[in-house]
Every structure is written in structure tokens, then in C-alpha cells.
Amino acid sequence: MQPLNPKSxxxxxxxxxNRTHSPALAYGIPWVMIAFFSLTPVLPVIASAxxxxxxxxxxxLAWMVYRPGLLPFWAGIPLGLFxxxxxGQPIGSAVLLWSTTILAxxxxxxxxxxxxxxxxxxxxxxxxxxxxxxxxxxxxVLPTAPLLISIGLQLAVSVLIFPxxxxxxxxxxxxxxxxxxxxx
Amino acid sequence: xxVARAKRNTGFSRKAQVSVFAGYLVAVIAALxxxxxxxxxxxxxSAFSGLRSAAGDATSPAGNAGASVRNGSQDVLDAISGFYQxxxxxxxxxxxxxxxRVKLAEAEAIKQENVELRxxxxxxxxxxxxxxxxxxxxxxxxxxxxxxxxxNVGRRDGxxxxxxxxxxxxxxxxxxxxxxxxxxxxxxxxxxxVVPVRRATDDLIAFAEGNADGTLRIRPIxxxxxxxxEGDVFVTSGAGGLFQPGIAVGVATQLYRDGAVxxxxxxxxxxxxxxxxxxxxxxxxxxxxxxxDDVTANAEEVSPASADNTSGTE
Numbered sequence: 001m002q003p004l005n006p007k008s009x010x011x012x013x014x015x016x017x018n019r020t021h022s023p024a025l026a027y028g029i030p031w032v033m034i035a036f037f038s039l040t041p042v043l044p045v046i047a048s049a050x051x052x053x054x055x056x057x058x059x060x061l062a063w064m065v066y067r068p069g070l071l072p073f074w075a076g077i078p079l080g081l082f083x084x085x086x087x088g089q090p091i092g093s094a095v096l097l098w099s100t101t102i103l104a105x106x107x108x109x110x111x112x113x114x115x116x117x118x119x120x121x122x123x124x125x126x127x128x129x130x131x132x133x134x135x136x137x138x139x140x141v142l143p144t145a146p147l148l149i150s151i152g153l154q155l156a157v158s159v160l161i162f163p164x165x166x167x168x169x170x171x172x173x174x175x176x177x178x179x180x181x182x183x184x
Numbered sequence: 185x186x187v188a189r190a191k192r193n194t195g196f197s198r199k200a201q202v203s204v205f206a207g208y209l210v211a212v213i214a215a216l217x218x219x220x221x222x223x224x225x226x227x228x229x230s231a232f233s234g235l236r237s238a239a240g241d242a243t244s245p246a247g248n249a250g251a252s253v254r255n256g257s258q259d260v261l262d263a264i265s266g267f268y269q270x271x272x273x274x275x276x277x278x279x280x281x282x283x284x285r286v287k288l289a290e291a292e293a294i295k296q297e298n299v300e301l302r303x304x305x306x307x308x309x310x311x312x313x314x315x316x317x318x319x320x321x322x323x324x325x326x327x328x329x330x331x332x333x334x335x336n337v338g339r340r341d342g343x344x345x346x347x348x349x350x351x352x353x354x355x356x357x358x359x360x361x362x363x364x365x366x367x368x369x370x371x372x373x374x375x376x377x378v379v380p381v382r383r384a385t386d387d388l389i390a391f392a393e394g395n396a397d398g399t400l401r402i403r404p405i406x407x408x409x410x411x412x413x414e415g416d417v418f419v420t421s422g423a424g425g426l427f428q429p430g431i432a433v434g435v436a437t438q439l440y441r442d443g444a445v446x447x448x449x450x451x452x453x454x455x456x457x458x459x460x461x462x463x464x465x466x467x468x469x470x471x472x473x474x475x476x477d478d479v480t481a482n483a484e485e486v487s488p489a490s491a492d493n494t495s496g497t498e
Contacts, residue, residue, distance in 0.1 A: 042243045042323045044250035046333055046453040048373050048398035052326035073211040080218060085239035088325025088332040091232040092221025099214035106211070136329045138222065141375045146397035147329065154327070 012174070019179035029176040030063045030071055031079070033169075038083040049150040050136075053158035055165075056083045057131060058124075060098060062162065062169040064105045065120045076102055093138045097131055120166070125159045132158070230361075237338070237363030244336050244366040247322030251336070315459035317341040321356075321452055322366070329396055331374035333357065333452060337460060338365045346426065348461045354432035354450035355379065355420060356458055372433065372448060373398055380423035381433050383416055392418060392433050392446065400434045400446040412436050412444045425465030 009017050038056030045052060060079060063071060076099035083094040108123050115123075132155050141147060194200035224231050319337035337343050339362050349356045349369050357377065361368040370377050373394040381392045381402070388411065390404040402418060404410065416436045422429030434446030452458075 042247045045326045046321050046324045047326035050329050054327045073207050074214045076214045085236050088328040088330045091225040092218050096218030102211050139329045141329045150397050
């Protein structure tokens with residue numbers, strides 16, 4: 001008799017016998033991770049210019065780009081509100097921009113269903129550039145030259161951080177779908 | 185199961201078409217909710233202050249832990265760099281100490297003269313008041329173009345909106361929102377921050393406005409002849425009554441035709457503790473009508489015999 005393939009009852013998330021995904025983890029992890037990265041202002045960095053990339057938004061963007069449809073369409077309201085409470089922007093700024101981002105990513109996703117990493121990175125970079133400029137306009141600052149330079153630097157750092165965030169999202173995605181729960 | 189991928193290929197299914205359309209509708213409504221919140225918060229900036237200070241209170245323990253790490257790590261870096269520069273630094277410090285002794289003697293003389301002049305004028309004013317509270321900066325709006333910092337003291341410690349915040353080396357900013365155990369500070373470098381200053385050496389009056397990139401813009405009131413030189417130190421002038429006069433603000437580094445760019449004297453990132461002072465002249469902060477009401481009320485209360493004691497600034 002042909003011996004059974006020892007891997008046949010496993011998938012990449014663990015054994016399929018008597019185990020299934022945990023819904024709390026599967027749906028909760030993106031929310032917790034994005035909210036965690038929205039806590040950037042609590043970092044002990046007392047910056048005198050906008051230098052730290054908007055990590056909460058980058059995490060949100062990475063989940064939206066790599067797992068479209070996982071976060072509901074209204075996710076921008078609670079997550080954006082949480083980001084606004086600490087970020088120093090006027091309240092509503094992130095709610096508006098994050099919800100608009102969902103629409104923009106949906107439009108890209110509908111037109112280009114098969115994409116590679118570089119295309120995703122390009123999409124994210126364009127969205128980040130628009131986000132930083134809109135956020136500065138909403139905050140109502142005068143676009144002086146030094147300020148524009150520091151926003152440019154912030155954008156460069158944000159674009160370079162996106163692949164790292166994408167890697168973190170893919171790791172957490174593996175963890176998210178682990179088969180934890182015992183069935184029966 | 186959980187990869188709930190949106191199905192866009194609806195085909196002829198009426199139900200699927202409607203549910204995709206409803207999804208987009210939800211996203212548009214979410215964006216409109218954001219726009220509405222934004223309009224409210226720009227129109228009435230204090231509308232959501234409760235929400236923000238609650239978030240500040242909730243996150244301040246984490247910020248406290250982080251702030252102590254920040255101070256610790258700075259010490260380590262200082263120690264290492266100090267080791268390498270010890271010899272050169274020693275020689276330089278000796279020279280500085282000699283200079284400082286001379287300056288100290290001069291300052292003592294000026295202080296004495298100051299006391300005598302004050303006695304002559306009969307001015308009774310405590311120049312060095314006790315700070316309302318001492319706290320730590322535990323975070324800042326490091327990814328926004330606005331410049332706010334979070335402080336780990338709040339209403340519990342007697343901090344109220346408008347109070348100036350200073351570090352040992354100079355002014356840091358002012359309190360704009362208070363929570364129970366945390367407060368939010370508008371740093372000097374925010375574009376909305378304006379501080380009346382004067383040159384330390386004479387009476388050149390100017391405004392120091394934030395540039396949002398870590399520098400200040402000094403705009404003298406007397407436009408025309410710009411007498412500012414590189415290296416001029418600016419201190420608070422006390423105009424407006426919010427900041428006590430004589431707190432160091434910045435040093436001019438780059439000159440323009442109608443002003444100068446100044447570097448902050450106190451780097452908020454390097455300060456271990458900051459002091460929250462009471463508003464210097466609370467009466468000057470009141471609206472004119474309110475002040476007028478006070479004056480008329482006092483006039484009714486005060487009997488003619490004690491009416492000569494009219495100084496409003498205690």
C-alpha cells in the first residue's frame with residue numbers, strides 16, 4: 001500500500017485534523033496592529049519637525065493592499081478616530097483620509113486584480129504622498145520651504161518603511177490564520 | 185474561511201450587485217462622517233478636547249516609561265562621547281569656568297543694583313515664582329505638521345489651559361489642553377505659536393513665530409531697519425501677560441531683510457524635566473469686557489478709604 005504523505009493533513013497554518021482558525025484572531029489582528037502603530041505619538045521622540053512616518057496609516061495601507069476586503073468599508077471611522085485622538089491633527093482628518101484611501105485602493109484593486117510587489121509599492125507610495133500633502137493642508141500650515149523639505153524627507157522614510165510593514169503584515173497574516181481552536 | 189475577499193465579479197446576480205454597491209456607499213458615508221468631524225473640529229477647535237485628553241490620560245503610563253528610557257539612553261551616549269572628548273573638553277571647560285566667574289560677579293552686581301532700583305520704585309513682585317507643577321514630556325505629534333507635545337501632569341496637579349511651560353534652559357511652549365493626569369502643549373515651533381520677545385541686550389521688540397521645522401522666525405515690530413545680528417539672544421518680553429519676562433527663547437542664526445531665523449535655546453527632546461508656571465499676569469489675559477466688569481464691581485465694593493490700592497496685579 002502506498003504510504004500516506006505525512007504532510008497531507010497539514011497546511012501552512014497547522015494540522016487540519018481537529019483544529020480550525022480562531023475568528024477573534026483572524027479578524028482582530030489587523031485592527032489591533034493598526035491601532036498599535038497609531039500610538040506613534042507616545043514614542044519618546046520629542047520631534048521639532050514632522051520626521052516620524054505616519055506608522056498607523058502605513059500599517060492600514062499594508063493591510064488594505066495585501067488583504068483587500070478583510071477590513072470592512074467603515075474601518076476608517078473607528079481606526080481613523082483613534083489615530084486622530086493622538087496624532088495632533090484636527091479630529092476627523094484621518095477618518096476622512098483613511099476612508100478615501102479605502103475607495104482609492106478598491107478602485108486600483110478592481111482594475112488591476114493581478115499585481116506584483118512593485119506595483120503595490122508604487123500604489124502605496126502615491127497614496128502616501130497624497131496623504132501627507134492632504135494632512136498638511138488639513139492642519140492648515142503655511143507651505144514654507146523648510147517645512148516642504150521635512151515633509152519630503154518624511155515621505156521618503158515612509159516609502160522606504162512600507163516594504164518592512166508589508167513583511168510584518170505577511171508574518172501577522174500567517175499568525176492570524178493559525179489553526180488554534182479545537183473542533184469537537 | 186477568514187480571507188473575506190470582496191467579490192466584484194457580480195455577473196447578473198441582482199443581490200451581488202446591490203451588496204457591492206452598498207459597500208461603496210458605506211465607504212463614501214464613512215468619508216463624509218470624517219469630513220463632518222473635520223469641519224466641526226476646525227470650526228470649534230475645543231469640541232473634541234475631552235476625547236483627546238482622555239486618550240492622553242490613557243496613554244500617559246506608556247509615555248512615562250518611554251521618557252525614562254529616553255533620558256537613560258541619552259546618558260549612555262553622552263558618557264561614550266564624553267570619554268572620547270575628555271581632554272579637549274577639559275581645557276575648554278576650564279576656560280569657560282574662568283569666563284563664567286567673571287560674568288557671575290557682574291551678574292551679582294547687576295542683581296544688587298536691580299534690588300536697589302526696585303526698592304526705589306516700590307515694586308513688589310516675585311520674579312522667581314514657584315512652578316505650578318514639574319513634569320516630563322512624554323511624547324509629541326512627531327508625524328504631523330502641527331507641533332504638540334504631551335506632558336505627564338494635568339488638572340490633578342493644578343495645570344490649567346494657557347499656562348507657560350519652560351525648561352531650565354528656556355521656554356518650551358504653552359498648555360493648550362488639560363486632561364486629568366496629562367496635558368497637551370503647543371510647542372514654540374508650531375506655526376500657530378506667537379511669543380512676544382525682545383533682544384536680551386536692548387529693547388528691540390519682536391514676535392517669535394514657529395516655523396514647524398524646528399526653528400523660529402523673529403519678526404521685529406519696527407520694520408525697516410533690521411538691526412538683528414547673528415548670535416543675538418531673544419528673551420520673552422512679558423507683553424500680553426502670558427509669559428514672565430526674561431525667559432530665554434532663541435538665538436538668531438540666519439538673517440533676512442525683515443527679520444531673522446532663530447534656533448531654539450532649549451531642545452525639548454533633551455530636557456529631562458519641564459516646569460509649568462502660572463500665567464504671569466492673569467488680568468491681562470481676560471477679555472476687555474470682563475475686565476471692565478471687574479473694575480466696575482470693585483468700584484462698587486471698595487470704600488473710598490481703601491480705593492488707593494488699585495494695583496490689579498498681585
